[in-house]
Amino acid sequence: MTETIGSPILEAPAATGAHDQHMVLNMGPQHPSMHGVLRLVVEIDGEIVVRLYPEIGYLHTGIEKTCEAKFYQQVVPLTDRIDYLSPMANNLCYCLAVERLLALEIPEKAQWLRVLLAELTRLNSHLIWLGTHAMDIGALTVFLYTFREREEILRIFEGLSGQRMMTSYFRIGGLSMEPPLDFYARVQAFIKSFPEKIDEYSNLLTGNPIFRNRLHGVGILSAKDAIALGVTGPNMRGSGVDFDLRRDMPYSGYEKFQFKVPIADEGDCWARYQIRLIEMRESVKIIQQALDGMPEGPITAVAPKIVLPDREKMKTQMEALIHHFKIVTEGFAVPVGEVYQGIESPRGQMGYYIVSDGTAKPYRVHFRNPSFATLQALETMCKGRMLADVVAVVGSIDIVLGEIDR
């Protein structure tokens, strides 16, 4: 096997021609605008980016390998930690994949609650994106505003699951517990006031000439390049590709909801900014529909060998106690097969590929995370632009290093 060691870009440049005028600059891994531990090796000619190369792996924790040593239900908390800014999207994708392997029917109420929470997660994630993106460009105030709203979402999550960020609220076969009594009222109050908050951010940024000039025409990605380089989600739709898994390949009951998928043709940072603002408004509409039409019924599937029994039943029924003991100590066997479940996460197309060999532990789990592929397009977006634009572009594509390195 041939292994090339060392990055070709770090080699000394050839001493002929214009090339020896170039400088290789290292951005990150510890850099305030790199959203974690992203390292960019940038070759610059004066202030113009000639080449740009993302160097990743600083956060690699081998989650895929760890999953192979865990029971199926023990993987759920690990999925929170892949994309720590949108934990529910990861939980949802994993649970849907295992449920398809098990051919489990999920009750309607659980599906609707999952949709509601997935959209709240989208708001949560987009709020962090907006705050940090604006902060990278110098508009520090917006960060304080968006984190004010994010705090309320985190409090709702805390009331729901006991955790602010690593919620692990979804279970294979449904949800872990009924939402608390004040949950629906709190969500309703939040989304009632939220569109005004989006107007507020928009007032701060959309008309701001500095913000406008830093984003207009910067980081252009054509539709053809977006598809060729694997860019998905709001970034792809900002380049004019009309595809959203929620609408086009619906899962978890998304086909019952009405929402628009925003598209822009410019493909620049400004288009991506506007798309995400509209997406937040559409998410609010989906949450409202979920609240209005929330069905009654159980929140877990009828599958005593997979779903943990009620605490009450365990104290009175022998079978429930046995099932609980069996699930916790031995897990549950999943039929042989392979399944790929795609969902539209806040950052784009997320896909979990699970291979089962018929035992209680997954044989292979693979995560297709949107940020990983989006990073490949960074050079195309930054080439020939100023170095300062790299910061704007990295902010606008909304990456999370946890899901890139896994």
Place this chain on the structure above:
Amino acid sequence: MSETLLSKAVVLERLPGHPAVKAILAWKPEALLDAKFNRGELTLTIAAEEIRSAAATVQAAGYNFFEDVTAVDWFPSSPRFQLSYHIVSHSYKERIRLRVLLNGEAPAVESITSVWPSANFYEREVFDLFGIGFEGHPNLRRIMMPDDWQGHPLRKDYPVEGYR
């Protein structure tokens, strides 16, 4: 469609009009080693040496978006490695899986980066974590692990914890 079709003959009989199946058969029927339709997903097993042309064929047939490639290590059985390519069609709103089976300690297949440049990072990841080579890849080196790392962590003979 929710039924399960587990062999190539059944898939060819029941899904003759499927755009991917049709395109592969029109291009080179002998490259299609196996086919199955399970849990709503079509899996086409392609001869290892034909994967790049097969990818170009399904791309021309409308499966325009490459989503993912990853490997599965079936150690100690043979063939040991399986590569799974997931490809989405924006027009058919459907996903297919191309599957390649590989044998040996250090197998290699042709890279599909000339068809979809987005396969670049994914193939590097498979190379890094499984030790499967991709011929014609523009920059095949480790991506997750340090450059001087020994071994390939996602192989089944690599322990989850402790010393190697």
